[in-house]
Amino acid sequence: MNASASPILFVSDLRVSYGRIEAVRGVTLTVNKGEFIGVIGSNGAGKTSMLRAIAGVLRPAGGSVAFEGADTTGAKSHQMVARGLAMVPEGRMVFADQTVRDNLVLGAYSRVASDPKGVEEDIEKTLDLFPRLKERIAQQAGTLSGGEQQMLAIARGLLSRPRLLVIDELSLGLAPKILDMLFPVLTDLNRQGLSILLVEQMASYALAVTHRTYVMENGRVLFDGASADLAGDDRVLDAYLGRRGKH
Amino acid sequence: MKQKSWAGWAALFLLAAGIAIFPWVGDFIGQRFPTSYELRLVMRAMILAIVVIGLNLLVGLAGLVSLGQAALYGLGAHVAALLSLRAGFSFAESMVFAIAIPAVMGAILAFPTVRVRGVYLAVVTIAFGLIFVNILREWVGFTGGASGLANLPRPTMFGERLMATRAQSFNYYYLILVCLLIAVWVQYAIANSRYGRAMRAAAQSENAARALGVNVVGIRTLAFAVSAGFAGLGGGLFANLALFVNYETFTFTASVELLLMVILGGSGTMAGPLVGTSVLFTATQFLQGLGQWQTFGYGFLLALVLFVMPKGIVGSLAALRARMMATSRARETGHWPNGEPNFLNNQNGQGDGTGSALIAKGVTLRFGGLTAVNAVDMALKPGTVHALIGPNGAGKSSLLNVISGFYPATEGEVTVFGHRIKNDPPYRLARLGVARSFQNTELFGQMTVLENVLVGAHTHFHASFAETVLRLPRFGREERTSRNDALRLLDFVGLSDFADEEARNLPFGHQRRLEIARALALRPKLLLLDEPAAGLTHAEIEDLIRLIRRLADHGMTVILVEHHVDMIMAVSDRVTVLDYGEVIAEGSPAEIQENPKVIEAYFGHGAPASPNAAQVPA
């Protein structure tokens, strides 16, 4: 486990509402430098809303977010990118009408004008992680398969040179075969020092690759712990399928 | 609430009395006042107010922005002028056509709303207005072109010449006043009836309105026709006042002016059109003093209103008043479910021979290349709760949308209580007894809690439009019964104290309750709930479970799309699991819980679960 103990992200009592709907009801969560953190829970547990508030897509209704020690509560998403937090959104959201390469260039939007050479090098390096994208570099992103789009979304996120990568529902709509390819890449990136916060519905995957895991339900964190411990914990399954084994 | 409407009528009475006395003011103060010019101004303002009231119905209630209303106004004016000038029609005859022809034209204009709204509709209405002016200007032989139609015969009625002179006791002036008061009444009568509620409902949430049995196209056509009828009435009165018409009165700028009057007064409010017209008409008289800056002042005023008072004068005052009243008392949330829903019983026949509330056979739904629902078979027994679960994007909501008529199935068929649905629009399914809630609670936010429930009862009203406007007995009877039923429903879900609150001001949990009460007002046989527990607290979910059980016990069939597994296990009789649009499992809740396919769909392979491990005491 990679606990250098200084938090890169500290979320405290975070609340998110849509109008009157309270989707997140006071979540506290820490990602330490170099950690790979998972957040699991069934649909509608508030995981996505929490991530969106962290990444600046939504304004939190309460609580605070601190990134690398600085208070970033309410910062906008483009400002968070500039600070070093990149998010791979649910549903991937690749720019379907642009080529794979243009998507990648846009990933490096904030520095492509000042450092085109560096960006080119970064694109090459990122493509080495996902050889399938290399083959499709000139294709429109919309023509990619779901798995390839997810690779592109991750690659695009990496091109902003983040220190924390936030991923929402990596597995959404993807076949297990693809997931078996994607997760090792994340593990590698993490080993190279990238902190990762992964929200995932498929609990087994998340528990297998992350250091620590938070289990959410109904807008709150039910419990958290070392992923290895939680993997055998029946409470996790209960959070998905209800209390089983009723008499 | 009661007090407020009383104050409104008193204000209207004072206004009407003031206008009625106005021609005679000179007698009291011993001066030549008002002059015929001033009388004329008041008459023109009243005529505009009639047109603006019509536009308010369209914009404020039905939420349809027309930027061609001046053309309908002009159409009425030209119909009246041409009929009396060319065909020798009497005043009364020509007025009938001056109202009817624009009304029909309005109904035709409503047709685009079947397919387009917002900006697109605005473009259609602008184009209509431009076409109208173009024809008037260029068809010189018929309309006189720029020189217009002049020397209209002075209107007469019952042998009396209609004029705003002392010799004729200002009879035309009073005729216009009467028309204005009728317009105010009709506006009030529509707004406070199922028609007005349906218009507002369709504007605030089209989908919810359709799901509750509102024929949205029909109600919009009605709004357009009535609105155009008022425009035509105003036009006819104007032609017979000015005795001259040409296109210059009815250009795009005039349409903008009419819209500005609606917005300035407060669109959707009852007093708004009168206030907006008075204020703007007066302002225009002053702006004339600005000479060439008049138009600029106009634009500035429009911008100012939108920035400072986007709700208009009346709307802003009402909001202010509401804020001051809001602190006055705390509201009690009642228990729910409160009592038994017996009063819903009258429609819930379980036995209609088929033995199934709903049968789906091979239902497939494709969007382009994407298959959202793939060959789904389902059969539901009446009076049962059937849960539909599955991971994100499994096609649950899509299936629900097919069953409620929002999407026509690409293949396969759905039978509801023996009725095969094929391309039936949602409102027709609602009339068959299918009600639904929405994932993101689609309440009519700017209507009161009670009004929301009343829209749910839309299909149970039978009083015709004429009966409604004339307030005939059947209207009153139905309105009273529905109100009582609605109040009982609010009691059932514990929202009695909130009846007069705007729905959007309710806390979220209450909004869910209201949405269910509204669906129940339809007295459905089949109730579709799309994630009703999302965002609710544990206690609220417990209540929801009891409510659903109670409905099922009274014979209602319920389909439940839900993620809260505890809830599904507690409430459902059967569970169908969808994944990638296909049914992967079906069975009792306990069977589903242990089904390895289901566990994999939720967890991924290698899930840390085996049936044997599930020995944790509940």
Next chain:
Amino acid sequence: MEAILQYVLTGLSVGSVYAMIALGFYVMWSAAKAVNFTYGDVFMLGGVLTVVLVEMGLPLLLAGGGALAIAALAGAVIERVFVRPFNREANAIGWMLTTIAVGIMLESFTTITYGPLGRPLQTPFVEQPIRIGGSGIYPQELILPVALVIVTFALEGFYRRTVLGRAMRAVAFNRVAAGLVGIDADRITLLAFALAGAIGALAGFLIAPVIQASSSMGVVVGLKGFMVAIIAGIANARGVVIVGVVYGVMEKMIEGYLSTAARDAIGFTIMILALLIFPQGLFGRREVQKV
């Protein structure tokens, strides 16, 4: 035969103006899902400001450039002040009314300061008409289609080749995703309105020598341009250009073979019908209705 040629040429010329206006609407709509409804007045600024600057002694091209710059600035200001605060909710039309207010102010202010009448703008291309059969056409009118082609390709190049253009497309495609790669979507929207302002002013600058620059030159042309954009399916640049040009040619054909007087009545009727048959526009894609 000569008549047809003349209708087509003049039609191409006026159609190019519609197409450029419609392109401006496209640029604004893509970025903001809202437009400056009285964009015709920005077009008018292009013509009127050029005349004013030329009268102040600036050379023609410099005056035109100045007019473009001012119109771009006006576009940006309108976005920031009158569109953005009224475009918060989906399907809101507050911006429609506020921009109508701006249009009224712009036009009446121009009428007051510049005068109600049109003023000529001299260029070398309106001195001598080219004779085609009985009537003539100014070379200036032939510049318009050329300019349209250049603008269309330049815009396409901008959207495809430059980072800023790609960012604009990214914002158009998905504002959230654009924010997540570090694009400030609000700033991009502002720039899009400025770009549209420049395109509209360019059309005004180019047509002014033919029709004279007046404060009222923008209203109807702006509305027609908007209708063209809507009919084409406002999210499709090529479609917008094609429909604009076709509409221009069609207008001249109607004038030539049916009636000058009924030109707009017939043209608008055709537009309404087209919109009824293709509610998403001729080149638009049907969106799946969300429930």
